[in-house]
Amino acid sequence: MKKRAMNPDFITTARTLSEALPYMQRYSGAIVVVKFGGNAMGDADAMAEFARDIVLMRQVGINPVVVHGGGPMINDLLKKLGIQSEFVRGKRVTDQATVEVVEMVLTGLVNKRIVQAIMDEGGRAVGLSGKDDDLMVCEMEDPELGWVGRPVEMNVQVLRDLMSAGIIPVVAPVATGMDPVETFNVNGDTAAGAIAGALKADRLLLLTDVAGVKNKAGEVVTQLTPDEVRAMTHDGTIAGGMIPKTETALKALDEGVRGVVILDGRVPNACLLEIFTEHGAGSLIKSADLPPRVTE
């Protein structure tokens, strides 16, 4: 009789799957909002890998909602058009010409790339922006920033409808205003937080291009309470593009999201590492009175 060789790689694969069982059970039916930042998108392979993780989550009974950014892609088109752009506290100062470019790039180019990548991996995805079904209605956050929106009304039924039909929603952070002729550019982290809050999501994952929230010594802090985040923001340890992420995390926790993780989206299978392993990834921000990660 021919004997099959024991390949150690296969044994590891089987063990990894077996060890994922308690996490699959814990997250079954959970809503996980994933913010996919422009810097985390990388090349076509990174996009395909992200899409595969999302499709796998859906396959094992999690309800993923993707909210994306696309800052670098907006920068590219603004540059080609000769439009100057600057950021204040991690948010783009957005005049009328800029908001038109933002809407074109985010709801067109970037949104459809992600939708296509998910479908290429065998999932079902539908792309929408905050304007669709009035999902996200905004007001001006600060006149100094121009058409930058702060979400004031969320209508997430459309997301629930898509999820219950087995469809993965992919949301571009562009919103309508109280006056329907207005278009707002919303920071991707802010939009993801507002959506996670309105859905009372179990997890909000903010994928970026750093390993997590770093302390003064430059080390990633694996678990933080809101008070610790506030202290690090106050003393300037948290700065630049990290500010909208931690602001978002605190607001989302207040609104009932159970935990927010800031992690490096360029790490292979970042989402799977966070959701399905004991190790987790990046920095988990949650209230001190909630039990720790593994026994939760």
Ligand SMILES: Nc1ncnc2c1ncn2[C@@H]1O[C@H](COP(=O)(O)OP(=O)(O)O)[C@@H](O)[C@H]1O
């Ligand atoms: N304490 C901190 N820990 C980690 N990153 C920080 C911190 N303070 C500022 N940053 C900066 O925030 C950046 C992440 O924000 P951003 O570039 O806007 O990401 P994305 O495009 O993925 O939304 C990091 O690359 C880093 O330069």
Ligand SMILES: CC(=O)N[C@@H](CCC(=O)OP(=O)(O)O)C(=O)O
């Ligand atoms: C108001 C504001 O700053 N909007 C962002 C929207 C895109 C985004 O958030 O992209 P990343 O996640 O890739 O940074 C912008 O204009 O760049």
